[in-house]
Amino acid sequence: MSNSKFNTKEAISLVLVITIAHSLLSLPKKLLENQKSAVILNIAYVSILAVAFAYLVYKLMKSFAGQDIIDISEFLGGKFLRNLLGLVFIAYLTFTGSILLRNFCESIKIVYFPNTKVTFIIAMFIVAVVIVCSLDFKSSVKTTYLIIPIVSLSMIFLFISNLKNFSTDRMFPILGDGITNTFITGLGNLYSFGGLLLLYFLPPNLKDPGKFKKVAITSIILSAIYLLITISIVLFMFAYFVKIDEILPLFSAARYIEFGSFFQRLESVFLLIWFMIFACYLSIVIIFSVEIFKKMTNLKDSKPIVPFFALLLFGTSLIPKNYAVTSFLEADIYPFVNIGIIFILSGSLLILANIKLRKMKAGG
Amino acid sequence: MHYKKFIKNLFIALLLVSLALGFSKSYTSYSIDNLDFVLAMGIDVSESDESKLKVSFEFTRSSNYSPDSGGGSSDDYKPIISSVEASSIDSAINLMNAHMGKELKFSHCKLIVFSEKLAEKGISEHVYTLINNVQIRPSTNIIVSKCESEYYLQNLNPTIEDYITVYYEVFPNSGKYTGYTTNATIGDFFYSMSTNTCESFALLSGISDNDDNSYEDINNINANNIPVQSKRTAENIGIAVFKNDKLAGELNAIEALCFSILTSKVNNFLISVPNPDNSNSYLDIYLHDDMSSKIKVDIVNETPYVHVNLKLTGDISTADYNSKYSNDTTLKEISEYTSSYLESTISDFLYKTSKEYHTDIICVGKRALREFSTWSEYEKYNWKDRYRDSFFDVNVEANIKSGSLITET
Structure with missing residues (x-):
């Protein structure tokens, strides 16, 4: 990735794609629940x-200009910590990527391909x-950068076209389950x-x-x-998600879009857009897994190991x-992980690395 | 080098073929040759065994869409209805799949009709089953028929439309300009059934037995006695009111209008108020709301006080040899008559639904949420049961502006 660095907008789209991919599945309904x-x-x-x-x-990474968290971990605890942390991140990316992939494919199977094995999807x-x-x-990153505006516009369209089905009263009682749940335990959200x-991985990959x-x-x-926007759509349309577990809440919202009898059944268009953003998300997962592995093993060319990580994702x-x-892994385990x-x-690692750096500077 | 390229291309080709084969099963099942499109479904209690269901499916011939066939015009339209008795909707579908030799497809199903008898027993299980079906759209209309659902479907023939599907799509929307019925969808029904802020409702229908075409007061018109003589005997007027998943009662035409006004489901509507100048005659007035109805709830001593405020504007459509609709005093008087008439009618409707049926179909509970700071407080209050204790304060401000083309004779 070193010879194909990202500009600011591309980097922003990479961060956004993670949130978008999760919001398509159980994230909104879990937050609502x-x-x-x-x-x-x-x-x-x-x-x-x-x-x-x-x-x-x-602020914490400022002192380590041009380095990512893997480099910082090496500074803090040597190669052992670097490799250990690298493995943790690869496991994390594989875990989140695979459960999201499986959940998304299971949902698609239910909706459109009832007779196709999920393995094929x-x-x-x-x-x-x-x-x-x-x-x-770089092509994955560019594609992500191109698709993000389409997804964002589709979500705004989903919001506007469902305005007639919204009931803003559903945001009351304003404190939900109480102040403690909203502001203390709600921190977990x-x-x-x-x-x-x-x-944590962007600094060495930024053009500027x-x-x-x-x-x-x-x-x-x-x-x-x-x-x-996504939470508002689900809350204002279906407060019953608190009680009822329905797959793809945003897909359910898209099914309500109708403009007279001419424009109906637009959910297929939404699903097509979500297919694209999901493929982008998976490619980002693989890119960063490969990059971490490359740093751990000092490989020069990382492309040959792409199929290996893809197969790892597939198998997992x-x-x-x-x-x-x-669904249990995504809704109940993923938040804690x-x-x-x-x-x-990662936060404590950065803090410790900064303390070490200060001590080193103080010690001359 | 060539060998490597060959292996690569072979691998890609094998991959594409295996993916294509993997998806072919789903493609085959969605092929139009293998499908029978269901336009409407009727669900009833079985005649032989009350624990079983009698499910009727209405189909259409694909030739009905062909211009050469005359478009399946209303004159020669004969519904293709097949019924099956089974323990559940899904097993009824399965049996019908076997009978037809094709798979039933519900993505174009416009109506789901429950018989009154089944609705009284409770339909939550069936609604959950239907909403769980990917093919059933949330916008599918839900109807409670006062007769057997199959009999209702047999009599629901379009009178002037060429296509039955167009008629099924259009007729529930007539409530937007009459208010006598409403566009009740299975999505809304499911939502209301699943929350603790609302109760469910469905479109009411029946077979009109009014053979003598005698006059009926608007307050008495319902799906069974609409004073219309027509080729089509199935009528859709009024609303079926549910408490949880069980049919609790029904609303006649004027009560359905009150429901439509309060839920902003009617754009403009006609009402007949007594003529202030002649107690023996009525004035027909077209009204529309200036703003959506404002419903506010106060909880006083644990009792809900519901304040309803409506602002309506209208024109008088009645004209006779002695009309004086350019006179401000007359218009003011008619406005006051209209306001008090609507206040009393809406008030009667609200008390009927709360005291008699114990059901909050206009979702006052949603407005009451503001009165609570947490969900546990709201759940503890138990809105659905407390609604029956409600007091209503209805305030209608009707502003009759003029006559129509003729303002004075």
């Missing part, structure tokens, strides 16, 4: 905290991602900003490393706006026995 009618208030609150965290990441994505990543990493992970602060803040603000996504298991790795592990 946790917060009920206070979900908008809670998302606004955690968004402010996420922006503050992104700023903190920028997963394979379709894997083949597409391997082809794209084998061409050039920071996990919805999964894109924060990429901030000086703009890292802009990338970090802007991408999280845009993710917050996107989340607010087939491990869960059924939709119930993947996210908080643990993005906020606790």
